[in-house]
Amino acid sequence: MxxxxxxxxxxxxxxxxxxxxxxxxxxxxxxxxxxxxxxxxxxxxxxxxxxxxxxxxxxxxxxxxxxxxxxxxxxxxxxxxxxxxxxxxxxxxxxxxxxxxxxxxxxxxxxxxxxxxxxxxxxxxxxxxxxxxxxxxxxxxxxxxxxxxxxxxxxxxxxxxxxxxxxxxxxxxxxxxxxxxxxxxxxxxxxxxxxxxxxxxxxxxxxxxxxxxxxxxxxxxxxxDMARNLAGWLDEAPQLECDWETLLGTYRRSLIDLAALRFSPMTAGSHSLPAAGLPWFMTMFGRDSIFTSLQALPFTSELAATTLRELGLRQGTRIDDFRDEDPGRILHEMRYGEMTAFEERPHSPYFGTADATPLYVVLLDEYERWTGDRELVLELEYEARAALHWIDAYADLQGNGYISYRRRNAETGLENQCWKDSWDSISYRDGTLPGFPRATCELQGYAYDAKVRGARLAREVWNDPDYAAELEKQAADLKRRFNHDFWVADGEYFAIALDADGRQVDSLTSNNGHLLWSGIVDESKAKTVAAHLLGDRLFTGWGIRTLAEGESRYNPIGYHNGTIWPFDNSFIAWGLRRYGFKDEAAVVAAGILEASRYFDGRLPEAFGGYPRSMTKYPVQYPTACSPQAWSTGAPLLFLRTMLGLEPLGDHLVVDPALPTSIGRLELLDIPGRWGLIDAFGRGRVDTSRVTGPR
The missing domain is CATH 2.70.98.40 (Glycoside hydrolase, family 65, N-terminal domain)
Structure with missing residues (x-):
């Protein structure tokens, strides 16, 4: 090791x-x-x-x-x-x-x-x-x-x-x-x-x-009999055939690591959801379990179903400052140890995350689109409605219509309650840190997406067209205001956050890619955002940095201030694809997948954000979790993105845009509401400009 x-x-x-x-x-x-x-x-x-x-x-x-x-x-x-x-x-x-x-x-x-x-x-x-x-x-x-x-x-x-x-x-x-x-x-x-x-x-x-x-x-x-269990898991997954040995090895490694990270809460019986990572995070995390379940949906839906049920079971029901709990809020982290049992830590569960709640609705909708399982959507209608209610009733701390966060447990609560949750991850261009509450940009994108998806579920499954119309109206208003308030005019990108005074926290970050994934970006702004993501300040050739080179806190080995996160890049690629930037999505996928061969197919939590021209190999980040769930899921989401897999009713759309390095690719027996479908593609996107030779 x-x-x-x-x-x-x-x-x-x-x-x-x-x-x-x-x-x-x-x-x-x-x-x-x-x-x-x-x-x-x-x-x-x-x-x-x-x-x-x-x-x-x-x-x-x-x-x-x-x-x-x-x-x-x-x-x-x-x-x-x-x-x-x-x-x-x-x-x-x-x-x-x-x-x-x-x-x-x-x-x-x-x-x-x-x-x-x-x-x-x-x-x-x-x-x-x-x-x-x-x-x-x-x-x-x-x-x-x-x-x-x-x-x-x-x-x-x-x-x-x-x-x-x-x-x-x-x-x-x-x-x-x-x-x-x-x-x-x-x-x-x-x-x-x-x-x-x-x-x-x-x-x-x-x-x-x-x-x-x-x-x-x-x-x-x-x-x-773990050998039989693993063999069954691998046999049930779609089978991959392609000309690029690196991708074959990384795909198999991802499936095996995803099997390894399956965690069964005490209430789940034999069912499992993704634990966040080894060694510190072998438990249920709202954000991590949701993101990983989304990545894995085209390959297995079991993880998503268990994640939705178990997070819904523990959804917030009261105002509890010790646990940062609100009614309708989805947990951040669940622990079972002694300090939690004696309330020396608030993790029973702890709710200090602002993104898991809207993402819960996103996963529920995406799960139904893939599986057609309306029974689960009906079973979890109350939980989904409570999550949507939380966005407006409890998450709008400043009364400006945006999700923001501020911890109420000053001793053990998290300062930053977004996915970039280290203490210095949210900064202005000059490196100073904003006060609280903070409204980070991707939270607004997740809220927008949750309202749009919630509207679809309300109209098509819950038979509540009035509620659907109200959610759509709220989503349209949020999108309009967001594109005005968060847009940094002199840089033509979205600020990472608004501070407590409504002022833009104006550093350039990878969060812009999550905005594309959510659909909150105006079409007129999408091309400029995509150009920033693939520009030299953010894109290294290996992947997209968390913070752009040239920002005051930029550090290629700073946890959220310049490293490359495979999970982050997988959702950015999905966002690029959503707005029609198929070739750009293939470039991002090629860079990360190229890096995977230097990690024996197991993508780490994060790695160094040095330019590829400077490093023969991607630079390891010393304390990265390995295996780590949403890094394990990243190659799966890249496959979905490169093949252009998109559910459309009872059909699966396939629209491949593959890097030339992949050559021929076949993904066989993709499960969903359509039964089993095969997808084929051939690499035609030239990514040699940034990825170099295999």
Whole structure:
């Protein structure tokens, strides 16, 4: 792994270890066995005769499974190792590990094999912020297992460790005293099982579907057949054939990573939605889950359906300043750990995002357009209407008809409640930061799109033409005002925001592309906006920067101030396509997809915004999540955009505009209300000016 860590995951559970397979977590280190925001194992160190092992290689066989090849020895020099060790680990409800020790010598060998084990049961927020625990620990070593426990009032977490081979358990781990004959192999199976007791705030009291009732059951519970599950997932996805090997590899990697990031909330049973990313964000995020579901809709609709139901289930119902909650508001983030349970963090759920609520309506409409599933639209009519009501009744903080945000929880709430949510992402040309409330431009685009789409649903599904007409009237008024108030006349682009005084926050940003996607841009302004997006200040050849070169806060490795985000570019390309800029959309897609081959097909959360003429390879951003859901979904949306896939009633329109580098492309068995349809195209858009040779 590029960061020296090996990560394997399975839905709600993941393990991060070093290349030896060992876990030795420091207080702020995101290594360990995690599930539902708790670290259930913070130490897992294998020694042979008291010595640590040396890594030969580490293979991530699948997203849920890894294999480690090791030998005794320290440093970089060892001669004629007569022992080798293979660890194979699979994540399930905890993890299962097979340890095999091979004796390559002609003589038998006596060994003491030791696993040091411990758990700090840290909340993920405690790991990030290096905070101290407030509960008590207990250890119980028996003949057949080691039980690690944590308790704080009624909140309990437990980890149980067992072995298939005889061993001696103590409070710090387990020890095997073994003899391996000449050219023989010794193996043992190790099981680490987890249990959560104590009801989580914000979750209904119900048993998790399929969850065992005790730790004893969990220890004996087999790992699910993940190989069959993954094979089924890949078989059900549309099949891609094309001449460009890079795209084939990236497409497969995206499908596998999307499978890996499937997260099942406690109320969803076996259904799943996209978690945001590993390691910090393996949970439900309103914005991230919605964007990823939109990207994946032409390939799988299950994620969108679960996202809509689960976000609707937790939709805001009251005014709650601690959680930034309003009636109708869609959550930002849901957490299940100790700090949330004791209201030391507001994430049960936390609602501090201004974009998830209109985007919820956008996803509901897009889902119906693809699937024809009117039952879900009827089922979620109340939630959609409440979301639309929130836009006008609660989000207009300044009384000017625009969505704006200002956190009400000053201690733990987010300052910027848009997708560019770092503290310095919204700035004037001169680099100064505006006060609050802030009305960022893309929020208005999302609101416009939500009203237009809500009107369609009201007219065609909810049988409420009067409501549809009112939403259309509101959308037209919003579009007219927006194109006047946000337009920077001396630069001919849209300001990133309006400040508390209604003054334009006038830096040039990638947000303009989201405006094209939403449809709020006047046709007369679209060509100039597209020219900015593909101009040298924003477009690098690899992709479109978040902030234009020349702006005071521009930094090619600034989180939201000059880096390139694949997710951002995928929606920009969709927006370009919406306004008829098919070739420009293909150029953006080609740049990002070219970059993907330097990341082994796995696009990171973000990468450096340096000009392509300056870098042979895209520059890695050091703390980017990987895998990350909406980066995983970006190649899928690029495929939709390049092929021009657009639902039209019970038909699917195909209008390809592909880069020449792709050559021939076939996407077979695209699912939707039409059944299964194939799409074909041939690369005819010359992007060599910006993307260079393959």
């Amino acid at each position: 590029s960061d020296g860590m090996v990560k394997i995951l399975n839905g709600n559970t993941f393990v991060v270890s070093d290349v030896r397979g060992d876990i030795e977590a420091s207080p702020s280190d995101p290594t360990g066995l995690f599930s539902f925001d708790t670290r259930f194992l913070s130490k897992w160190v294998l020694t042979v005769n008291g010595d640590r092992l040396m890594s030969l290689s580490a293979d991530d066989l699948q997203y849920y499974e890894a294999r480690f090849f090791l030998v005794p020895g320290v440093g970089s020099v060892y001669v004629n190792a007569t022992l080798s060790v293979i660890r194979q680990r699979s994540v399930g409800n905890g993890f299962h590990e097979e340890v095999a020790i091979l004796n390559h010598d002609d003589a038998p060998v006596d060994l003491t094999v030791r696993i040091e084990a411990d758990s700090d049961f840290a909340d993920l927020f405690e790991v990030k912020d290096t905070l101290q625990k407030k509960g008590s620990y207990a250890r119980q070593a028996g003949e057949g297992s080691l039980l690690l426990k944590y308790r704080r009032d009624t909140y309990e977490r437990s980890t149980a460790i067992s072995s298939s081979e005889p061993c001696s358990f103590d409070e710090d781990g387990l020890t095997f005293s073994i003899t391996i004959g000449p050219h023989e192999t010794w193996t043992t199976g190790l099981d680490v099982a987890i249990e959560m007791l104590g009801q989580q705030i914000g979750e209904p009291e119900q048993e998790i579907e399929g969850a065992p009732r005790s730790l004893a059951d969990q220890v004996k519970r087999p790992i699910p």
